[in-house]
Amino acid sequence: MSLISKDFRSNQHQSHQKGYVRLRWALLVIVFAGIGAVVANTNNVNDAANETGLIANSSTARISTAMLSTELHTKTAPAFKSVTTSADDLARESFTLSLPELQAQQKIIDEANRLSSKKWREFTVKSGDNLARLFKRASIKAQQLDELMKSGDEVKTLTRIFPKDTIRVLSDDNGKLQALRYDIDQKSYLMVEREQGVLVAKTYNHEIETRHTHASGTIDSSLSHAAEKAGISQNIFMELANIFGWDIDFALDIRKGDSFTVLYEELFRNGEKISDGKILAADFINDGKIYRTVRYTNPQTNSSEYYTPDGKSMRKAFIRSPVHFSRISSGFNLKRKHPILLNKRPHRGVDYAAKSGTPIYAAGDGKVIFKGKKGGYGKVMILQHGTKYTTLYAHLKTYNRKLKKGSKVKQGQTIAYVGKTGLATGPHLHYEFRVNGTHRNPLTVKLPISSPVPPRYMADFELSTTPLFSQLDLLVRSQQVAMADNI
Numbered sequence: 137m138s139l140i141s142k143d144f145r146s147n148q149h150q151s152h153q154k155g156y157v158r159l160r161w162a163l164l165v166i167v168f169a170g171i172g173a174v175v176a177n178t179n180n181v182n183d184a185a186n187e188t189g190l191i192a193n194s195s196t197a198r199i200s201t202a203m204l205s206t207e208l209h210t211k212t213a214p215a216f217k218s219v220t221t222s223a224d225d226l227a228r229e230s231f232t233l234s235l236p237e238l239q240a241q242q243k244i245i246d247e248a249n250r251l252s253s254k255k256w257r258e259f260t261v262k263s264g265d266n267l268a269r270l271f272k273r274a275s276i277k278a279q280q281l282d283e284l285m286k287s288g289d290e291v292k293t294l295t296r297i298f299p300k301d302t303i304r305v306l307s308d309d310n311g312k313l314q315a316l317r318y319d320i321d322q323k324s325y326l327m328v329e330r331e332q333g334v335l336v337a338k339t340y341n342h343e344i345e346t347r348h349t350h351a352s353g354t355i356d357s358s359l360s361h362a363a364e365k366a367g368i369s370q371n372i373f374m375e376l377a378n379i380f381g382w383d384i385d386f387a388l389d390i391r392k393g394d395s396f397t398v399l400y401e402e403l404f405r406n407g408e409k410i411s412d413g414k415i416l417a418a419d420f421i422n423d424g425k426i427y428r429t430v431r432y433t434n435p436q437t438n439s440s441e442y443y444t445p446d447g448k449s450m451r452k453a454f455i456r457s458p459v460h461f462s463r464i465s466s467g468f469n470l471k472r473k474h475p476i477l478l479n480k481r482p483h484r485g486v487d488y489a490a491k492s493g494t495p496i497y498a499a500g501d502g503k504v505i506f507k508g509k510k511g512g513y514g515k516v517m518i519l520q521h522g523t524k525y526t527t528l529y530a531h532l533k534t535y536n537r538k539l540k541k542g543s544k545v546k547q548g549q550t551i552a553y554v555g556k557t558g559l560a561t562g563p564h565l566h567y568e569f570r571v572n573g574t575h576r577n578p579l580t581v582k583l584p585i586s587s588p589v590p591p592r593y594m595a596d597f598e599l600s601t602t603p604l605f606s607q608l609d610l611l612v613r614s615q616q617v618a619m620a621d622n623i
């Protein structure tokens with residue numbers, strides 16, 4: 137018990153890590169001694185093997201337990217005398233052990249098991265599981281759950297556990313919880329430890345390394361096929377579509393021969409890739425037109441956005457009300473009684489009363505995805521903006537004749553005129569705003585911001601984005617050379 141309770145008591149992240157490292161060192165050395173099979177099925181050993189990067193980096197790691205320094209003599213393996221060598225050095229050592237030495241080591245393994253793996257047990261959350269059930273399986277007293285839940289705010293994460301999550305517990309023979317570890321996600325974990333008799337919960341972050349990578353693709357059959365061929369994940373692909381979605385319709389505008397190049401981050405933990413990070417910069421050539429974007433973090437607000445090379449936002453803005461109206465005759469109300477039908481019908485938009493023939497403007501840059509009659513709505517036009525937003529305009533008198541399904545529109549462009557077609561008591565515009573297909577109140581919905589890089593940060597913007605653009609240029613050029621070679 138002493139090794140673990142001592143090592144896990146420390147408060148700070150660093151010393152906590154070190155304690156954990158020390159325990160792993162002890163087990164790691166046992167494995168390297170050539171008889172690791174006995175303990176190889178314990179989780180700590182698996183961790184030790186997985187996280188050798190962490191161990192190798194810790195030059196201060198020593199086996200501090202008395203048992204290892206006294207019972208394992210120097211003649212067996214020099215590495216045991218002072219374990220300040222790297223894990224690589226250890227791995228290169230070969231050990232030939234006599235029977236008494238083997239027995240001595242078996243004792244150490246038994247001791248290590250008693251200290252760690254027999255007590256630290258791993259449980260996988262099952263469907264319909266909760267902590268109470270898990271504690272029962274672990275033979276931990278039910279009252280311990282109350283104490284655990286009082287161990288700090290951090291522990292609330294345990295109320296949202298999911299099947300296949302892993303929870304490790306350390307308990308004593310009386311069913312008293314000594315420590316608990318839960319991997320919250322790939323970046324952080326919860327550690328609850330008993331400190332001077334009281335359970336204390338803390339969240340720790342793993343050290344995550346960010347690396348830059350890139351991918352290029354040319355569309356031959358479909359965009360998703362090209363993305364797959366380029367080796368980019370679904371997430372990066374979706375993110376690309378979101379960023380360029382204001383300019384390019386990824387469902388309809390994509391042409392054979394279109395190409396893309398993307399620079400993005402990959403996140404690593406202990407040398408293993410855990411996920412993709414952010415897109416840093418990207419090019420998309422659609423129907424011969426080049427669209428380019430870069431990610432930039434505003435030094436003042438610390439918020440990151442995607443911009444064009446000249447500092448304009450990739451996201452386009454909306455105007456709140458797409459018509460000059462005299463009054464709002466009916467607001468957004470999901471429980472409204474319909475004025476003509478007199479039954480309860482939700483009003484999923486806003487009615488702007490205005491004179492017949494008043495021009496209606498496109499609320500934002502986008503594209504006409506519907507133009508025609510729709511029952512009680514009369515003449516309707518629907519615009520798509522980016523990948524997330526659509527706006528609907530109903531009871532129209534007439535449309536802008538130049539616009540048809542598929543036409544691109546600019547914010548503020550006249551798209552139609554106020555009328556009272558369909559079920560309407562008087563001339564008005566019925567306006568709807570949808571985010572990912574869900575109706576939102578057009579008067580209160582949070583509209584995407586679209587501010588350019590502030591003038592005073594333009595110099596910083598140029599300084600930080602120029603290297604990304606140079607890299608992108610290089611990649612695009614080599615992509616074009618590769619394409620030319622294929623023809």
Ligand SMILES: [Zn+2]
Pocket residue numbers: 466483485486487565566567
């Ligand atoms: Zn209405």
